[in-house]
Amino acid sequence: MFSLFYGLWNYMFSKTEFRVLILGVDKAGKTTLLEKLKSSYSNTEGLPPDRIVPTVGLNIGRVEASNAKLVFWDLGGQIGLRTIWEKYYEEAHAIMYVIDAACPSSFEDSKSALEKVLRHEDLRGAPLLILANKQDLSGAVSTEEIARYLDLKGLNEKLCMFEAVSAFNGIGIKSAINWLVDVMERSKRTDMLRVRAGING
Numbered sequence: 001m002f003s004l005f006y007g008l009w010n011y012m013f014s015k016t017e018f019r020v021l022i023l024g025v026d027k028a029g030k031t032t033l034l035e036k037l038k039s040s041y042s043n044t045e046g047l048p049p050d051r052i053v054p055t056v057g058l059n060i061g062r063v064e065a066s067n068a069k070l071v072f073w074d075l076g077g078q079i080g081l082r083t084i085w086e087k088y089y090e091e092a093h094a095i096m097y098v099i100d101a102a103c104p105s106s107f108e109d110s111k112s113a114l115e116k117v118l119r120h121e122d123l124r125g126a127p128l129l130i131l132a133n134k135q136d137l138s139g140a141v142s143t144e145e146i147a148r149y150l151d152l153k154g155l156n157e158k159l160c161m162f163e164a165v166s167a168f169n170g171i172g173i174k175s176a177i178n179w180l181v182d183v184m185e186r187s188k189r190t191d192m193l194r195v196r197a198g199i200n201g
Contacts, residue, residue: 024098033167066181089122101132101140125189
């Protein structure tokens with residue numbers, strides 16, 4: 001009887017775990033974003049922005065949001081480190097792609113790196129959240145301008161969203177995460193990863 005109740009409790013109250021890649025070119029603000037996410041959802045102070053150093057390799061952050069457990073993999077964006085990105089594609093439920101909206105000179109590099117990510121077979125069906133970061137800076141361009149610049153062809157609009165955010169002050173982050181959790185819960189990719197892991201339901 002205990003095992004029956006435990007199974008039912010576990011089914012009703014256990015939270016789904018999703019793995020999300022945080023990608024983007026160097027200095028886009030990925031690690032600052034991860035620190036802001038951790039502090040926003042855990043009510044603890046993250047590292048102050050002036051103490052955050054560029055990621056060399058991988059940072060991992062875990063938060064609980066919208067009744068789900070989210071594991072974020074923040075990968076270094078320097079050209080020499082982008083070759084390791086694909087080692088994480090197969091297990092990822094979704095991608096958060098961060099762009100420095102206040103640095104137009106980085107847009108071309110961001111676009112070519114993103115196009116390469118989207119061509120990879122191991123990411124088929126993964127929802128894509130594109131964050132136009134650094135909206136706290138006066139020169140930041142809008143999500144509409146970034147969407148026009150990226151000119152991504154053939155993307156399913158239901159699985160892709162642009163959001164204006166600031167990793168510095170948190171603007172737009174919670175609404176972006178709410179969308180991401182919602183779309184991951186309904187994603188065929190999530191179903192595929194569950195089947196592969198031998199998880200039913």
